[in-house]
Amino acid sequence: MSLPTPVPTDTLAKRVLDVERYRITYQMKHWPIPQDTFVVREYQYLLQVGELYQKFWPKRWQMADSIYDHEVVSKTANHATGRVHISERLEVDDPEVILRDLAAQTITTRITPLLNGTYEYSEPNAEIKWKLIEGDSIVAGYKCRQATTVFRGRRFFAWYAPEVELSTGPVRFAGLPGVLRLVCPRGGALHWASALCRPARAYLLHLRYPWGLSLRAGRARGDQGLRPHL
Template sequence: MKKMLFLAALILSGPALFAQRITIADLGSYKKMIPLDSLVFTVQYDVSILEDPEHPDNVTKETMMLRVGKDVSEYYSYTSFMADSVLRADIQSGASQQTINEHLQQYGFGVISHRIYKNYPKGQLTLLDRIAMDNYVVEEPMLKIGWTIHPDTATICGYSCQKATTHLYGRDYEAWFTADIARSDGPWKLHGLPGLILKAEDTQKHYCFIASGIEQSRNVSLIEMPETSRRKISRKELNKLHERFNADPQGYIKVNAPNVTVTVKDGMGNEIRKMSNPYNPIELN
């Protein structure tokens, strides 16, 4: 099936400073989904990311979902979730290429490209990601996070929460969890507390996750994983690829996807022949 190219541009600041989002949709991944678990409840998180510490006023926002099942949880972008739902229906119904193109333009994809499955397979964390036209999977044991629980309390989303702190992948984190929801889970890779994490941020305030809503599943719904070919790599290898891609997205695509032509324009419609994105990864080591 022909690969589709979707471009989105976000103006950051200044006359010539732009962050470009380049996503090449893998339409083949919508053909078959692998059921992993039954959905129990969903937590919506408002995520703030400071992608360029030299421009602290330019904060990237993303809405993420933690879909929690009986044993497995799934964490990924709400924007991507909506796009996936529409495109999956298009593929299954045999929609025209024009309709698919229109939906790609209409829905787009999230800023956060990865999808995280906790406790799948049992005791493991599986992360799916896509850079240019390549799909990757990182499989690693669920990390035992060393938390320190503090007496401080706060109310988040109507739930009484307690403070906890930890150090993870080069950043220090402050988290707030509620024992009222006895699920040891949270946004991103955070887990391991005696209750659901409703808020977390690193001490530099580069990454912040705060729950904005919790919804019980009222209908039969599944946590699923798209069945598609993926290259298995390590966490650090994937982070290096993201670093290379952000340093020169067009050059990266030219080398790794030579059959794809990319044209990037700024907010005024002027073509940008070479660009780079600020890169402030959540994992520093």
């Protein structure tokens, strides 16, 4: 995928790709031991929706970027002493960024498995074939319809809101006539639920360069350390 050249900046090195139209917040819950419901991992992810690109990434990473930008501009961070900065405390383990190029119909994934480097690879946008089924529900205050699909060998269920005319959703899920509000696999050991969907106010949708790490391409190597469900 061909991305624009870097935009001059005195903060993080970035490629500015697009301007947001919508910003959707998803709450991800993962039960690594399905039989033990008390052991659960929770993360918040942002889905930034632009005209040309869509970006799905950890909300805390976006917060860290914003705080770091502010620190540099206001000169409040003491980089010379190696002190732990406010922004560093917001970094997450094993961050994953998924970037959709809507024109080229490709997806670029950048992952950083713990102690395993940073990987980036591009692949064609997956064509997900949904089947509408009975099971309407109310999710985050919206009346949603239910659909199901088999993706990479697993059965997933999704609830989408037709009144929000965005054919998109978390991770790689899209293709229904409405924004995806809830997605979960059979067994319910994992789910993504949207908590907020609102128009954005000219936030830049960007892809930052990794600091201190070299990118290594390749889907096979990049899958090392990934969550096994996708």
